[in-house]
Amino acid sequence: MTEVRHEDVAAYALGLLGEEERVEFERHLHGCASCAEEAGAFAAMGELIKGVHPDDLLPQPQDPQVESLLVRRAATERRRRRLHRTFMSAAACLVVAAGVFLAVNSMTSGPNPDSIHSPAGALLMTGRTYSATDPTTGVSALVGLEDKGWGTHVALQLKGVKGPLQCRLMAVGDDGRSEAVASWGVPAKGYGVPGSPDPLVLHGGTSLPQSELNHFTIETSDGRTLATVQV
Template identity: 45%
Template structure:
């Protein structure tokens, strides 16, 4: 890794392939990069999946002894290509929780992951927007009521499994640990997602970029009364009435 931390090291970090110094540098980078944090979430399950896959046998080498292992970098590349192709072909609809398959042609082995579906061979690239930001900007935001200086809103999408929520948050400084919580009409509270706010914050002087995160709840939109953005210390930063 160069002295300037590279966004493209997300896959290597997720698989534990970085050297110790690079791993520490990238961990620090994650605290201030929502897009890398979102991509890491999508790829985080791959390490355990890859660990249990047997060696690949190419069709042209059938009958021959094969002792190779699946190149982790190639799998990460395939995952990213599928994600990029899906964004281009299905812009306007973000799919979360859909089970997709990356087919490794050499062995005919399908590796499943919770990523956007779709086929394609687009070259690997780093999007300037995270999936959460794309989902928010492509939807119809519901504005929230914030604590002094705090603003934001939600874009909701009804799913067969519940409700997908994309959050935009501005006017917060850290260090803080926060949660987005869905509150049902009966008072039941369900955590949608959680994150950390670094000291420099989001949507504030010196750090004008808003925070974008997303997640899901099993509650249907019709059963939800409101959403809350709260700190782990119990302070409510934003309330979004549905």
């Protein structure tokens, strides 16, 4: 920098110079004591004009240099706001895209989206799970278990069952004692079958502690076993 104007000194002190201009001016400051002194003075002046906008100036400014600095600061702030808006818009687009991807991915490769946010879906993802497929009926069952003070919280995911049926989930202990965990109706279209691919997902409970459970049976109301899950 062969020549330094007062406006350049003030702009540096107020942080209005671009990156290249700032680096060049700092090199100049190392060899110019007068500019270094003026930069300190202008830094103090910056506190006085920090909240002033060029539009708020009187029609006839008393100091053209101050007006110039304010105009330059306003332009810098507008440029920063534009960059901020661009960045935030890009970030918002990424968030939306990520949300769409996760939603589609969970629909195509994970559990039923409706079940993920249900107590049954959460238990099937975090609890101890056991599964089985009956070779005769083709019914597949996934059971999730969670210890509770009152017994065992039980979740069930059922596939490959056609209706109409009335069914129930039975918990059987090591001592042969059995308890009904839940009961439900299967519509004609069924669950987890062609034309109705979503599984049945539900939850219930048994007073049997998890350590005393032997197996679960999914059976119809007339006593026909659809699947048995050993635990």
